[in-house]
Amino acid sequence: MTIRYLPVSLFPGAPSWRWCQVMLALLPLLLFPKLALAAQVDNVRLWAAPDHARLVFDLSGHAEADVFILDGPRRLVIDLDDSGLNTELSALNLDGSAITAVRSGVRDGNGLRVVLELSREVEPRHFTLPPNDQYGHRLVVDMEYPGESAVENPIDPIEAMIREQEIIANRGRSEGAESAPRVDAESAVASQPAAPHPRRDIIIAIDPGHGGEDPGAIGPGGTREKDVVMEISRRLQRLVDGAEGFRAVMIRDGDYYIGLRQRTRIAREQKADFFVSIHADAFNSPRPNGSSVYALSQRGATSETAQWLAASENQADLIGGVDGNLSLNDKDEVLRGVLLDLTMTATLNDSLAIGGQVLDQLGRVNRLHRSRVEQAGFMVLKSPDIPSLLIETGFISNPEEERRLREGGHQQKLAESIFAGLSEHFRRNPPPASLLAWQRDNQRSPAGDEYRIQPGDTLSGIASHHGVPVGRLKQANELNGDVIRVGQVLRIPRS
Ligand SMILES: [Zn+2]
Known part of the structure; x- marks a missing residue:
C-alpha cells in the first residue's frame, strides 16, 4: 500500500472503501504496537524441588527465548523476542526456590526481559512446548542445582548388584574363617568378634504420583490427583516412620514434578527395600470405581532387562575401572544377563507377594476394581532389584469416590491398609541386615x-x-x- 491511496480511501463512499476498511483494521496496530507482538506472557508458574526449580511461562503464541547467566550479583536472564508481559510477576511465590527476586523490562523496543536474582549457582536449560489439552504455548526454564541432583552419579543397577553380591561373598569368607579359627597370627584379623548386627530400618520409598505442572487426573469436582495422592502418601509416611524397624523416604516431597526414571533412581540412591507409587485412577466414564494394585508386567520386565543390559554395556567402559576392584568388563556377559534375569524375576515375585497382601488389606476398606494384582509396564515399576507397586487408590473420575478420596478418614484407611499389607510381608520376610530380621533370629537363638x-x-x-x-x-x-x-x-x- 502506498500513501497515495490514503486521502481517497478516507472519504465515505469513495471508490476504494475497501482500502479504508483495511486501514481501520490496521489502526489499532499503529496505535498499540504491543498487540502486534508474537506472544504475550499470560501467566508464570514456578515449581520448587529440592534439586531444581522449574519456571513455566504460559504464552499466547510461540516465542523464541534466550536464557543466560550473569554474575555479580548472580542472576538468570530470560529474553523473549517479540513479547510482552500480561501478568504480575510479583505474585509469584518464590518459597523454596533459588530465586530471590524477579524483575522485568522491555528490551530492544519489543522484546521482554525477565531477570531472576539467584541465591545459588544454577545450571539453566530451556525449551518450548506446543499447546496441549490443558495449556497453550509454553516456555519452560529449568534451573538444576549442581551438587543437589539425585542423578548426579547415576549408578548402573547391575554394577550395584554385583558390588552387593561381592560384599556378601567377602563377608561370608571372613565369617567362614571365624568359625574354624586357626591359632597362628595371620588369623588374628579373621577371628575378631563378628561385627554387630546392623539392625537397620527397612526403607519404604513412597512416591506420590505426578506433581508440579502435571496435576494427574482431575475429578468432576475439580479434585487434582497430585493433591490427594500427596495427602495419602503423607499419611503412609507417618505410619511407616511410626513403626519400629521401618523408615519412610518420600520420592516427591512437595508440589513439583520428578521424571519417572528419576523416581526409581532416588529410590535406589536411598537404598529402598520397597517402592510404592500412589495414584488415583480416571476413566472417561463416571461409573468405574475401586482400588487396584499393579506390579510390573513380565513383558515389561523382560524388555527392561534387555534395556538395562544394553545401557550398562554402553556404560561399562566408563564404570569399569572406577574402583579398581570392580570391573564390569571381566564379568561374563551371559552371566550378567542371567544374574539380571534372576534378580528381576525374584523382584517381580516379591512385588506380586507384597501386592497380594496390600490388595487383601485394601479390600477391607474399599471396593476393589480388580481382585488380583494387575501387571503393566509402568516406568516407575522398572527397578530391577527393588520390589515395586503402583496403587490406584480409587477412581477420581467417579463423583462418589472423588468425594471419599478427599476425606481425611478415608485417606487414613487407605494408608493404613497399604502399610498393613507391606509390613505383613516384611515381618514374614525381613531383609537379613534389618532390625526385624535380628528380632526374629534372636527369638530363635538358644x-x-x-x-x-x-x-x-x-x-x-x-x-x-x-x-x-x-x-x-x-x-x-x-x-x-x-x-x-x-x-x-x-x-x-x-x-
Ligand atoms: Zn496417576
Whole structure:
C-alpha cells in the first residue's frame, strides 16, 4: 500500500472503501504496537524441588527465548523476542526456590526481559512446548542445582548388584574363617568378634504420583490427583516412620514434578527395600470405581532387562575401572544377563507377594476394581532389584469416590491398609541386615529359646504356643512326667 491511496480511501463512499476498511483494521496496530507482538506472557508458574526449580511461562503464541547467566550479583536472564508481559510477576511465590527476586523490562523496543536474582549457582536449560489439552504455548526454564541432583552419579543397577553380591561373598569368607579359627597370627584379623548386627530400618520409598505442572487426573469436582495422592502418601509416611524397624523416604516431597526414571533412581540412591507409587485412577466414564494394585508386567520386565543390559554395556567402559576392584568388563556377559534375569524375576515375585497382601488389606476398606494384582509396564515399576507397586487408590473420575478420596478418614484407611499389607510381608520376610530380621533370629537363638513357667501353664499349652510337639519339649528338658512348677525354665527346641 502506498500513501497515495490514503486521502481517497478516507472519504465515505469513495471508490476504494475497501482500502479504508483495511486501514481501520490496521489502526489499532499503529496505535498499540504491543498487540502486534508474537506472544504475550499470560501467566508464570514456578515449581520448587529440592534439586531444581522449574519456571513455566504460559504464552499466547510461540516465542523464541534466550536464557543466560550473569554474575555479580548472580542472576538468570530470560529474553523473549517479540513479547510482552500480561501478568504480575510479583505474585509469584518464590518459597523454596533459588530465586530471590524477579524483575522485568522491555528490551530492544519489543522484546521482554525477565531477570531472576539467584541465591545459588544454577545450571539453566530451556525449551518450548506446543499447546496441549490443558495449556497453550509454553516456555519452560529449568534451573538444576549442581551438587543437589539425585542423578548426579547415576549408578548402573547391575554394577550395584554385583558390588552387593561381592560384599556378601567377602563377608561370608571372613565369617567362614571365624568359625574354624586357626591359632597362628595371620588369623588374628579373621577371628575378631563378628561385627554387630546392623539392625537397620527397612526403607519404604513412597512416591506420590505426578506433581508440579502435571496435576494427574482431575475429578468432576475439580479434585487434582497430585493433591490427594500427596495427602495419602503423607499419611503412609507417618505410619511407616511410626513403626519400629521401618523408615519412610518420600520420592516427591512437595508440589513439583520428578521424571519417572528419576523416581526409581532416588529410590535406589536411598537404598529402598520397597517402592510404592500412589495414584488415583480416571476413566472417561463416571461409573468405574475401586482400588487396584499393579506390579510390573513380565513383558515389561523382560524388555527392561534387555534395556538395562544394553545401557550398562554402553556404560561399562566408563564404570569399569572406577574402583579398581570392580570391573564390569571381566564379568561374563551371559552371566550378567542371567544374574539380571534372576534378580528381576525374584523382584517381580516379591512385588506380586507384597501386592497380594496390600490388595487383601485394601479390600477391607474399599471396593476393589480388580481382585488380583494387575501387571503393566509402568516406568516407575522398572527397578530391577527393588520390589515395586503402583496403587490406584480409587477412581477420581467417579463423583462418589472423588468425594471419599478427599476425606481425611478415608485417606487414613487407605494408608493404613497399604502399610498393613507391606509390613505383613516384611515381618514374614525381613531383609537379613534389618532390625526385624535380628528380632526374629534372636527369638530363635538358644538364649531366647527359653520359657519361664507361669501360674496356670500346662505342658501341652506351652508346647502348642511354641509350635513344638509335647514329646520333643519333654525330651529337650529331660522331663519324665507331666509335672511342671511355676518359675521353672524350660528349653524350647527349634521346631
Ligand atoms: Zn496417576
